[in-house]
Amino acid sequence: MEQADPSSQRSLQPAPLEPLGGPGAVVEASVSEETAGAGREGSGVDMMTENTFWLKKIEISVSEAEKRTGRNAVNMQETYTAYLIETRSVEHTDGQSVLTDSLWRRYSEFELLRNYLLVYYPHVVVPPLPEKRAEFVWHKLSADNMDPDFVERRRIGLENFLLRVASHPILCRDKIFYLFLTQEGNWKETVNETGFQLKADSRLKALNATFRVKNPDKRFTELKHYSDELQSVISHLLRVRARVADRLYGVYKVHGNYGRVFSEWSAIEKEMGDGLQSAGHHMDVYASSIDDILEDEEHYADQLKEYLFYAEALRAVCRKHELMQYDLETAAQDLASKKQQCEELATGTVRTFSLKGMTTKLFGQETAEQREARIKVLEEQINEGEQQLKSKNLEGREFVKNAWADIERFKEQKNQDLKEALISYAIMQISMCKKGIQVWTNAKECFSKM
Amino acid sequence: MAGGPPKALPSTGPHSLRDMPHPLAGSSSEEAVGGDSTPSPDLLMARSFGDKDLILPNGGTPAGTSSPASSSSLLNRLQLDDDIDGETRDLFVTVDDPKKHVCTMETYITYRVTTKVGPFICYGDQASLELTEPPHLPLPEKFVVKGVVDRFSEEFVETRRKALDKFLKRITDHPVLSFNEHFNVFLTAKDLNAYKKQGIALLTRVGESVKHVTGGYKLRSRPLEFAAIGEYLDTFALKLGTIDRIAQRIIKEEIEYLVELREYGPVYSTWSALEGELAEPLEGVSACIGNCSTALEELTDDMTEDFLPVLREYILYSDSMKSVLKKRDQVQAEYEAKLEAVALRKEDRPKVPADVEKCQDRMECFNADLKADMERWQNNKRQDFRQLLMGLADKNIQYYEKCLMAWESIIPLLQEKQEPK
Numbered sequence: 065m066e067q068a069d070p071s072s073q074r075s076l077q078p079a080p081l082e083p084l085g086g087p088g089a090v091v092e093a094s095v096s097e098e099t100a101g102a103g104r105e106g107s108g109v110d111m112m113t114e115n116t117f118w119l120k121k122i123e124i125s126v127s128e129a130e131k132r133t134g135r136n137a138v139n140m141q142e143t144y145t146a147y148l149i150e151t152r153s154v155e156h157t158d159g160q161s162v163l164t165d166s167l168w169r170r171y172s173e174f175e176l177l178r179n180y181l182l183v184y185y186p187h188v189v190v191p192p193l194p195e196k197r198a199e200f201v202w203h204k205l206s207a208d209n210m211d212p213d214f215v216e217r218r219r220i221g222l223e224n225f226l227l228r229v230a231s232h233p234i235l236c237r238d239k240i241f242y243l244f245l246t247q248e249g250n251w252k253e254t255v256n257e258t259g260f261q262l263k264a265d266s267r268l269k270a271l272n273a274t275f276r277v278k279n280p281d282k283r284f285t286e287l288k289h290y291s292d293e294l295q296s297v298i299s300h301l302l303r304v305r306a307r308v309a310d311r312l313y314g315v316y317k318v319h320g321n322y323g324r325v326f327s328e329w330s331a332i333e334k335e336m337g338d339g340l341q342s343a344g345h346h347m348d349v350y351a352s353s354i355d356d357i358l359e360d361e362e363h364y365a366d367q368l369k370e371y372l373f374y375a376e377a378l379r380a381v382c383r384k385h386e387l388m389q390y391d392l393e394t395a396a397q398d399l400a401s402k403k404q405q406c407e408e409l410a411t412g413t414v415r416t417f418s419l420k421g422m423t424t425k426l427f428g429q430e431t432a433e434q435r436e437a438r439i440k441v442l443e444e445q446i447n448e449g450e451q452q453l454k455s456k457n458l459e460g461r462e463f464v465k466n467a468w469a470d471i472e473r474f475k476e477q478k479n480q481d482l483k484e485a486l487i488s489y490a491i492m493q494i495s496m497c498k499k500g501i502q503v504w505t506n507a508k509e510c511f512s513k514m
Numbered sequence: 515m516a517g518g519p520p521k522a523l524p525s526t527g528p529h530s531l532r533d534m535p536h537p538l539a540g541s542s543s544e545e546a547v548g549g550d551s552t553p554s555p556d557l558l559m560a561r562s563f564g565d566k567d568l569i570l571p572n573g574g575t576p577a578g579t580s581s582p583a584s585s586s587s588l589l590n591r592l593q594l595d596d597d598i599d600g601e602t603r604d605l606f607v608t609v610d611d612p613k614k615h616v617c618t619m620e621t622y623i624t625y626r627v628t629t630k631v632g633p634f635i636c637y638g639d640q641a642s643l644e645l646t647e648p649p650h651l652p653l654p655e656k657f658v659v660k661g662v663v664d665r666f667s668e669e670f671v672e673t674r675r676k677a678l679d680k681f682l683k684r685i686t687d688h689p690v691l692s693f694n695e696h697f698n699v700f701l702t703a704k705d706l707n708a709y710k711k712q713g714i715a716l717l718t719r720v721g722e723s724v725k726h727v728t729g730g731y732k733l734r735s736r737p738l739e740f741a742a743i744g745e746y747l748d749t750f751a752l753k754l755g756t757i758d759r760i761a762q763r764i765i766k767e768e769i770e771y772l773v774e775l776r777e778y779g780p781v782y783s784t785w786s787a788l789e790g791e792l793a794e795p796l797e798g799v800s801a802c803i804g805n806c807s808t809a810l811e812e813l814t815d816d817m818t819e820d821f822l823p824v825l826r827e828y829i830l831y832s833d834s835m836k837s838v839l840k841k842r843d844q845v846q847a848e849y850e851a852k853l854e855a856v857a858l859r860k861e862d863r864p865k866v867p868a869d870v871e872k873c874q875d876r877m878e879c880f881n882a883d884l885k886a887d888m889e890r891w892q893n894n895k896r897q898d899f900r901q902l903l904m905g906l907a908d909k910n911i912q913y914y915e916k917c918l919m920a921w922e923s924i925i926p927l928l929q930e931k932q933e934p935k
Contacts, residue, residue, distance in 0.1 A: 290788060297785045304778045311771035318767055321760045329753040332746055336896055343903070479791045486795050487928045490802075490921050497918035501911055508907035514900045 123152040123161055124230055124245065126223035129215045130168070145215055146170050147222055151245050167248035171196070174222060176255055177244050181235060183260040186384040187467035188235060189474040191228035192373030194221025200302040200365065202310040204358070217366055224370070234470070270383050273390035280389045281464055287471065288382040295375040298368055305365060309358050320351030339514035346507040353503070357496050364492065367485040371478060378474070381467050388463055392456045399449040406442040409435055734850070736843055740881075743888055744839050751832045758825050761817065768814045772807060779803035798924040809916035816909045824902050828895070835891060838884060845880045849873040 128148040136142045146168040152161040174193055181190050198207045198214050206214060226245075229235045240258065243251055326344030330337040736744065779800045786796035852870045 293788050294785075297781060297788065301778075301781045301785065304774060304781060308771070308774045308778050311767065311774050314767040315764065315771055318760065318764050321763075322757070325753055325756045325760065329750075329757075332749050332753075336899065339900075482792055483795055483928060486799055487925065490799070490925055490928060493921045494918060494925075497914045497921065500914035501918070504907045504910040504914070508904050508911065511900055511903040511907060514896065514903070 122164075122230070123154060124223070124226050125150050125152075126219050126226065129219045131210070132170075143210070144170050144172075145210070145218075147219060149226070149245060165246045167246070169244070171218070171222075173244070173252065174225065176252065177241065178225075179264075180240055180255050180258065180260045181229070181238065182380065183264045184238070184258075185234060187381065187463050188232070188470050189374065189377045189381055190235070191225055191232070192370060192377055193225055194218050194366070195369060195373070200306045200369075202306040202313070204310075204313060205362075213362075217362065221366065221370070233473075265384070265387055270387055273387040274383065277386045277390040278393055280386050283468065284382045284385045284464075288379055291375040291378040291382070294378075295372060298372040298375070302365060302368055302372065305361075305368075309361060313354055313358060316351050316354035318351075319347050323348035323351065336514040339510045339512075342513075343507045343510035346503050346510065350500075350503045350507075353499055357492070357499075360492050361489075364485060364489045367481070371482065374474075374478070378471070381471065385463065385467065388456075388460050392453070392460050395449065395453050395456055399446065399453055402442055402446050402449060406439055406446060409439050409442070734847075737846075740839060740842065740884070743884075744836065747832050747836050747839070751829055751836075754825060754829045754832070758822065758829070761822055761825065765814050765817050765822075768810060768817075772810050772814065775803060775807045775810065779807060794930075795924075795928045798927045802920045802924050805920040806917045809913050809920075812916075813909055813913040817906075820909075821902065821906055824898070828898070831891075835888070838887070842877075842880050842884050845873075845877045849877045 126147050127150050130146050130148070131143060132146045133141060133143050147170070148166065148168055150163060151165040153164050154161045171193075178190060178193055181188070194217070197209060198205065198211075201207050208214065229241055235241060240255055243254060247254070323344040323346075326340045326347065330340035330344070333340060779802075782796045782800035782803065786793045786800065789796060849870070852873050856867060856870055
């Protein structure tokens with residue numbers, strides 16, 4: 065999904081858009097052959113068999129950005145940017161596209177969509193949104209969210225996000241996502257009605273699990289480590305790149321001064337005048353060429369940023385595994401201790417400390433009936449516990465299987481995308497070198513005529 | 515050069531600049547001397563962290579440090595020119611063998627001056643040109659490098675050696691200067707070390723003697739053509755100074771760019787260590803950036819070693835021409851004063867006294883020499899700058915070509931289908 069071609073419209077192979085059932089029902093959309101980076105080999109869901117049912121393709125684009133003012137939740141005036149999302153269905157036979165839906169969304173709604181997806185698909189590496197605030201800026205770039213360049217790059221990033229979701233074999237089927245594209249009004253309420261916020265795992269719980277889990281799947285531990293390192297190295301790269309851009313800007317711009325002084329100098333010269341004057345012009349051209357060069361490089365930076373944020377999504381999946389695993393371990397431990405209690409009661413030996421044991425000692429033995437009652441309760445609890453443990457185990461294994469499948473898909477996508485990003489970066493550098501050679505060759509010719 | 519029959523004085527007097535064709539430039543010489551005053555905003559870097567006006571960065575001190583000048587081409591040019599003029603050269607001078615001397619009061623460096631003298635004809639006292647640069651002082655005024663770093667002192671000594679060598683060769687080649695009595699004394703003194711202080715005194719004496727001879731006379735007005743030369747030289751030196759500062763600034767920026775690049779490249783290597791399929795492509799990018807860094811370093815070295823010194827030479831060169839112009843003024847002033855004195859003494863009116871005639875001769879000689887010198891200087895300047903600036907362009911082209919090659923060579927590596935790990 066190159067950012068270099070922002071207006072390109074990715075094709076999907078969807079189904080006819082049928083009316084949908086309740087939450088959890090899926091949009092019949094799927095990955096098309098043409099979309100890059102959507103590896104299907106490792107995908108948990110086999111889409112190929114359903115291809116025969118697709119009649120149309122869908123194209124999604126975020127085509128415009130507009131400044132708006134409105135009232136926010138606390139009834140205060142605020143300015144925000146709204147983005148126009150257009151969905152087109154493409155006739156397979158003649159390739160013509162027909163606009164089926166078009167609506168405006170703001171950034172916060174994208175965030176809402178993503179948070180929903182994170183909760184409902186914890187085993188999926190959910191595509192990230194473009195950054196909320198401009199980071200890694202060098203001096204020429206504005207850190208202002210309202211700056212037109214920032215808005216433009218964000219528009220591209222948001223389109224990229226939608227395309228990533230739409231081409232994901234699992235996420236593309238989500239109803240809320242479908243409604244995001246098609247139902248302007250009331251969408252927020254619909255999302256909130258799913259109650260996803262309540263289902264979200266608390267941060268504290270997750271943190272606790274990370275520290276106390278005993279036996280997580282090694283692959284996830286390694287993956288978490290990898291995503292930490294990836295995040296660190298890409299951050300570093302982006303920071304230094306911004307400084308490099310700054311310095312390069314300086315080098316080029318100072319050459320513009322040559323243009324002026326050559327021009328002034330040429331005024332006092334007889335034969336040398338023309339050569340100097342025209343050489344000066346080339347220096348001006350050189351100095352101004354850097355603006356476009358660095359603008360192109362920002363696209364490269366954006367591609368790196370996407371994967372910086374993807375690292376966070378990877379970590380989220382790992383955390384979910386740790387949470388589930390910890391949950392499982394706790395349940396198992398709980399069950400084990402209950403079984404032990406039961407055994408102690410049955411045999412009369414007290415190996416572990418219990419309050420009941422203490423009070424019994426202090427206040428006298430309990431009766432046989434009381435003991436029987438307690439054993440019965442425990443046995444029920446143990447039964448329940450065993451059921452729960454079984455289902456948790458199953459859940460855990462399902463999760464690991466599905467998550468790992470998506471992670472494999474993600475790895476393929478990442479490798480391909482980043483390779484393409486590096487190639488386009490190299491091409492940018494080559495173009496910059498060629499321009500440099502051209503300008504200095506021209507200047508040299510002017511000097512030779514002095 | 516020798517005195518001939520007295521010629522009529524060239525017409526001088528207050529003519530409007532515009533009436534007189536400028537001997538040196540085709541366009542009008544309305545260019546103000548203060549041409550650096552209004553920088554165009556889009557060429558300046560209006561940085562938020564307070565970079566100053568690029569035209570006038572931090573004083574005149576060079577941001578970098580001096581390095582040997584490879585101005586042999588300049589030397590060749592000079593020598594070639596004089597051969598074309600048909601002068602018989604019988605004096606050859608070289609400057610070498612730099613030695614460092616540490617004394618209680620000062621540390622200085624001496625150089626050995628070697629001369630090869632053929633049949634020597636002395637034209638008598640021609641002490642009319644001031645030697646501007648006393649070669650024996652440890653550091654030239656214009657080149658004070660604040661806090662000379664020790665490791666550069668060797669290169670600096672070499673720079674000086676080359677400059678001195680050139681300077682003396684220039685005098686040697688000069689049709690008039692080479693016969694200067696004081697210059698000859700300078701060359702023939704047996705032990706330069708012993709005469710070090712005397713050496714300074716010698717040259718100071720030269721300067722003094724010049725002042726003595728021509729001092730004390732005020733010139734009323736400089737003839738147009740010489741005024742034009744003076745103005746040209748002023749503006750020229752100013753523009754060169756600006757170019758020098760710009761070049762220094764560019765080098766400074768390039769060095770800072772280089773510093774960042776040297777951090778940037780290795781981060782790709784670090785990343786490569788984390789990856790499987792991407793390891794080779796990332797490592798390739800890292801190496802590529804490394805190659806570009808090296809190319810950039812070579813560019814900045816070249817600029818510092820080859821470009822800046824020659825530029826600065828020319829500033830000094832034009833300064834020395836300005837001094838000659840001043841001396842010319844003195845000579846003319848002396849003549850005019852004497853003439854005036856004679857005009858007041860009525861009894862000598864029918865014939866012009868001998869010493870006034872001599873003065874007139876001297877003045878006319880001087881003027882003719884100066885004009886010839888100026889023409890030669892202009893020719894040299896044109897060729898030198900053509901070569902210098904073409905060299906500048908070349909260095910930049912080479913830099914970009916090296917980078918281009920580096921990046922083009924990794925494209926196949928990036929596109930290669932890797933074995934999935």
